[in-house]
Amino acid sequence: MTITQLQYVLAVAEHKNFTLAAEKCFVTQPTLSMQIQKIEEELNVLIFDRSKKPIQLTDIGQKIVNQAKNIVIEADRIKDIVEHQKGFIGGEFRLGIIPTIMPTLLPMFLNNFIKKYPKIRLIIEELNTDDILLRLKNGHLDAAIAATPLEDEKIKEIVLYYEPFVAYIPENYVISHKTEIEVSDLNLDDILLLQDGHCFRDGILNLCKSQSVSTKNTFQLESGSFETLIKLVDEGLGTTLLPYLHTLDLKEKDQSKLRHFKEPKPAREVSLIYPKNELKIHIIDALRTTISGVVKGAIAFQNVQIISPIQKK
Known part of the structure; x- marks a missing residue:
């Protein structure tokens, strides 16, 4: 039995289809x-039950797949050990970033990183947290940047920075005269939210968890774009909350609508996350060092209250 054969088994177990697995492994289906x-x-066993559609693992097949994952990971670790010993920092590295972090953080560090580590082929995907966790566990991502803590025993987290929530309030709103606000000043009925699946939305719901939502609203909107929410606030249709880094790009006239919270400021914890097997840890360390270096000057909040990105029931 070979590592390559085990990789083929893992591909079929994941995709539950021989043809699709072959495409992902860049070989023909007969091979x-x-x-x-x-x-x-x-x-002398059957790993897959081919009579079922989609193809299913047999009971012994599931045990073989569990062990195959460990073997393939340890084989990859040998390559890591050799590259680390040689001082080589390069190769393909797959990074996931959640949508509410990608537009603000990526431009801050990407240029520095690719200049400093030209031998790394960085493949970046914008994914929600659930997809990131699934891909990390399946070996389809090497690391990711997401809001934490995620309370997942298979994932390690290195905190990069704390990013406060900032309220965006229309003119003449009931609390627009305040220079600093408290959570109790917010009305959840008035807050325009990102659509379901965004952990920033879940953070807001956790922040305002003591409030109930009215059903008397004349409209309900859930958007995937902060820009859409900002424009609706400008039209007087509600309020919203933004991550601190996103507020830095607002026009001067819109900056006057921002209201910061009193300390300890409610904030999200942004971390570099990766599987506990720590494959490609030398590249993960390089990424952490680069990001920490560029965000240090832009965002340095310590007296904060971390709001969970996992919606509490």
Whole structure:
């Protein structure tokens, strides 16, 4: 049995389809099927129940897949050890970033990183937190940047910075005269939210968890864009909350509508997250060092109250 054969088994287990698995492994379907058949013959067991659609793992097949994951990870670790010993920082590195962090943080560090580490081929995907966690566990991402803590025992988290929530309030709103606000000043009925699936939305709901939502609103909107929410606030249709870094790009006339919270400021914790197997840890360390260096001057809040990105029931 070979590492390549085990990789084919893992691909079929994930995609539940021989043809799709072959495409992902960049081999023909007959080649992949033949190699899996060889390992089944060697072990004298069936790994997959081919009579079911989609293809399912047999009971022994599930145990084999669990062990195969460990073997493939440890094989990859050998490459890591050699590259680290040689001082080589390069190769492909797949990074996921959640949508409410990508537009503000990525431009701050990307240029510095690719100049400093030209041998790394950085592949960046914008994904929500659930997709990021799934891909990290399946080995389709090497690391990610997300709001934490995520309370996942299979994931490690390195805090990069704390980012306060900032209220965006229309003119003549009931609290627009205040220079600093408290959570109790907010009315959840008036807050325009990002659509379901965004952890920033869940953070706001956790922040305002003591409030109930009225059903008397004349409209309900959930958007995937802060820009849309800002424009609706400008039209007097409600209020919203923004991450601090997003407020730095607002026009001067819009900056006057921002209201910061009193200390300890409610904030999200932004971290670099990665699987506990710590593959490519030398690249993860390089990424952490680069990001920490550029955000230090832009965002340095310590007296904060961390709001969970996981919606509390």
